[in-house]
Amino acid sequence: MDIRQLETLLQQKESERLEFKRELDLNTKAGKAKLLKETLALANALPAGERAWLIIGVEDSGEVIGLQHEVTEEQVQQILREWCRPPIGVRFEVQEFKQKRLGILTIYGSRPPHTLNRDFKTEHNGKTIAVKEKEVYVRRGSTIDTATPEEVTHMAQSRTSSVEALIPYLDEINYQLGDVSGALRDLAWEMHDAPDAPDRSVETAFVGMLGVISFLVWDSRVLEPLALSLSILFWATTLTAMRILHFGILRGGVTAVLFSSIYFLFTLALPDKLLSSIFIQVSAVNVLYLAGVGWLCGILTAQIIGWLEVHLR
Incomplete structure (x- = not known):
């Protein structure tokens, strides 16, 4: 702090x-x-x-x-x-x-x-x-x-709106890997630790980055929005259950849908040759590229959600 x-x-x-x-x-x-x-x-x-x-x-x-x-x-x-x-x-x-x-x-x-x-x-x-x-x-x-x-x-x-069924298993993992999850949790909150902040830019960007990289092994030229949404939701709920990040189920779902829409629109604007290179040829450069794009889309998603939370209250 x-x-x-x-x-x-x-x-x-x-x-x-x-x-x-x-x-x-x-x-x-x-x-x-x-x-x-x-x-x-x-x-x-x-x-x-x-x-x-x-x-x-x-x-x-x-x-x-x-x-x-x-x-x-x-x-x-x-x-x-x-x-x-x-x-x-x-x-x-x-x-x-x-x-x-x-x-x-x-x-x-x-x-x-x-x-x-x-x-x-x-x-x-x-x-x-x-x-x-x-x-x-x-x-x-x-x-x-x-x-x-x-x-x-x-x-x-x-509590019923959370991923309650996963908690006992993830708690055990958290205890076994306490130093790792604790360090990640502290890093996330140090990077975004303003009291009652209306947006969660860093953690949303982090989840977006993980979600996009998860699909690097796909042969698809353009990521399917539904599959990407499920990946984002998976990372949001899993990291929340481990108390590394803090997403509610509703916010996780909104983030997944909004992030996937933004990312899909972004990929439509890219040249076909570049997309083919990214999603078919797995390389360190492509991993860094996808991580960066996922990070930027995550920040944009967080800003939109923050604006909606303020103006729809």
């Missing part, structure tokens, strides 16, 4: 998607309990593809005081992976701001409701801190509350 994006968040008030914490010591049970409860509440408020932030080293008023205790990505990931179900996609980083260090936890919307896999209970300053296994925590403004049965039902129903 760059300094401008951090400044934008710090200028906002706490909400269902933004929480400030003065301090957080993950070497204590009380600190772990706070992390678990805050992360669960923020994650349960998020639709798939959206984000929330927990910023450590900031007063509730927004005053920056800096980190009081060392917090690492490894600590955060280990605690959340051990205690939360289903897994919550997060990223933690330490950012310098006005000569002070802040801890920024970015939470990615995935598959609520999220809960603990067992009760977590501890004592702190004479008070009992408990995070219960069977409770579904949610944000109401800047406070944490327990979800009503109706809210829990709504969360569960919202």
Whole structure:
């Protein structure tokens, strides 16, 4: 996250998607309990593809005081992976701001409701801190509350529009290849990490590039729009399920159809001799060419979708 994006968040008030914490010591049970409860509440408020932030080293008023205790990505990931179900996609980083260090936890919307896999209970300053296994925590403004049965039902129903059947298998793959998928996920969000951005240019371009290259082995001179659409949809849903990128099913379908239409029109404008060379003679140059064209078409697709989202709301 760059300094401008951090400044934008710090200028906002706490909400269902933004929480400030003065301090957080993950070497204590009380600190772990706070992390678990805050992360669960923020994650349960998020639709798939959206984000929330927990910023450590900031007063509730927004005053920056800096980190009081060392917090690492490894600590955060280990605690959340051990205690939360289903897994919550997060990223933690330490950012310098006005000569002070802040801890920024970015939470990615995935598959609520999220809960603990067992009760977590501890004592702190004479008070009992408990995070219960069977409770579904949610944000109401800047406070944490327990979800009503109706809210829990709504969360569960919202999951049916995702690629739920693939999740258990892809989760296992994600754990086995955690370093690889994590690096790709971080790269994607670093390249396109503006809060509440209306477009997803980089991730759409990335999916478009993969979809086009997938068809390099075809003998067809011009890609069939339907087949290309299915390829784009496959990559969008697979990478979303692995929490590398963040496409919803509806947005993935719209992207696939729109991208294929743009790409098909582009191929119609190319000379026949050039098309024959690209799709019949597989070479490194052609791979790079297709990757570049897929990237550009993906960016154009994302811009059109962003414009439609803004003007059709």
